[in-house]
Amino acid sequence: MESVRVDLPLFDVGRALEPLREEAVAIFDRLMRSGQFTLGAELRSFEEHFAAFCGAPHCVGVSDGTTALRLGLLALDIAPGARVITVPNTFVATVEAIDAAGALPSFVDAQTTDRCLDVAQLAGALGDDVGAVIPVHLFGRLAAMPEICALCEQAGVPVLEDAAQAHGASLGGRRAGSWGEAAAFSFYPTKNLGAAGDGGAVVCRDPGVAETLRSLRHHGSLPGEPNLHVRRGGTARLDNLQAALLDLRLTRLREENDERRRAAAAYRELLADLPLTLPAVEAASEVHVHHLFVVEVPERDRVLDALRESGIAAAVHYPTPIHLQPAWRHLGYARGDFPVAEQLADHCLSLPCFPGITEDEQVRVAGALTEALR
Ligand SMILES: *Cc1c(COP(=O)(O)O)cnc(C)c1O
Secondary structure, three states, X not given: OOOOOXXXXXXXXXXXXXXXXXXXXXXXXXXXXXXXXOOOHHHHHHHHHHHHHHOOOEEEEEOOHXXXXXXXXXXOOOOOOOEEEEOXXXXXXXXXXXXXXXXXXXXXXXXXXXXXXXXXXXXXXXXXXXXXXOOEOHHHOXXXXXXXXXXXXXXXXXXXXXXXXXXXXXXXXXXXXXXXXXXXXXXXXOOOOOOOOOOEEEEEOOHHHHHHHHHHOXXXXXXOEEEEEOOOOXXXXXXXXXXXXXXXXXXXXXXXXXXXXHHHHHXXXXXXXXXXXXXXXXXXXXXXXXXXXEEEXXXXXXXXXXXXXXXXXXXXXXXXXXHHOHHHHHHOOOOOOOHHHHHHHHHEEEEOOOOXXXXXXXXXXXXXXXXXXX
16 A cells, blocks of 8 residues: 555644744743753743633642643542542553552443543442542543532542543533542643643642642652652652743633634534534533544544545544553453443544644545545
8 A cells, every 4th residue: 555645634733833933932042041940930830820720729730641640649648559430441541640659440431422431330330449530531521520529529539630631621611620639631742732742730629739749749858848858759840841831822722722612613514414423512511622523433444544545644542442451451351341432442533623723624524534434
């Protein structure tokens, strides 16, 4: 097979950055002159702004999203070996973080509507051995947080949101990050709020949890006491350079999320008559920030190949649910355990959707899909 040049990417980070390029270069220049690269004013400024954006009292910048999840669990003081409930249809990082925090990953299926944690199954899975629940706001849509938080509160179990795909998503005016005891964000370059490299943050309610997180990310030390190590920490800071860039990009996040929402609405119209399943329409009280626009199609792999043949970078998030991944076989699950997650894995297809995607580009995606599904 001849290789085809992919000229319509899944994400176009460069295009999103273009309006901010000069200011970004100025930040780089200023940091290079100052030589102050860690734990500086840029980090504090971003933390303050991002906490306010999320509607949470505290934000602690860390090195990446996986670390944000892991340190979030540690700061919530989850007992060693406790079960931490999440879904199998997530990026593997959610499960890696649970494992690395010394807890046991435990799955419930997703629900078909929002493709997030199934509320009824969660109700049946909560018990004394559960240390935390991690709902994943998959593809930019909030999980059923009012119901999930009510169940967890009743059971006395803390909620850690995996908000890596949901910067700015909201329900009833409450944003991702304001629902759980804590929430983990990733600023990996292709996320809705992306750094020029790796980055992450934990936002949380409790000042004590925030203080623990600041200590954990910096060798278990205390403010002003760099040589006193009060807990077993490590190196997990968010750099000043990344923080300053994120602070700049945060000023455009609302606008960029609106552009994603416009693109999603355009896809709904363009794809309305095709034999595929569109993402369920969210309630009027919800803001879905479309980190990804994911449809479900028959013969997914053939359709994926056809799109790629016409130069369109479609992708699959995620082709194998975590309970069927080789590294996580020891958890003891089998095919058939989570039918919704498995069905999604077999049929899901992510289409190019990013701030600045043009109508012509979306028409081209729709045309290629129409051809492939004929
Ligand atoms: C990206 C992502 C993460 C991990 O973030 P990194 O910054 O890449 O470590 C965790 N969970 C979900 C759902 C993600 O999409």
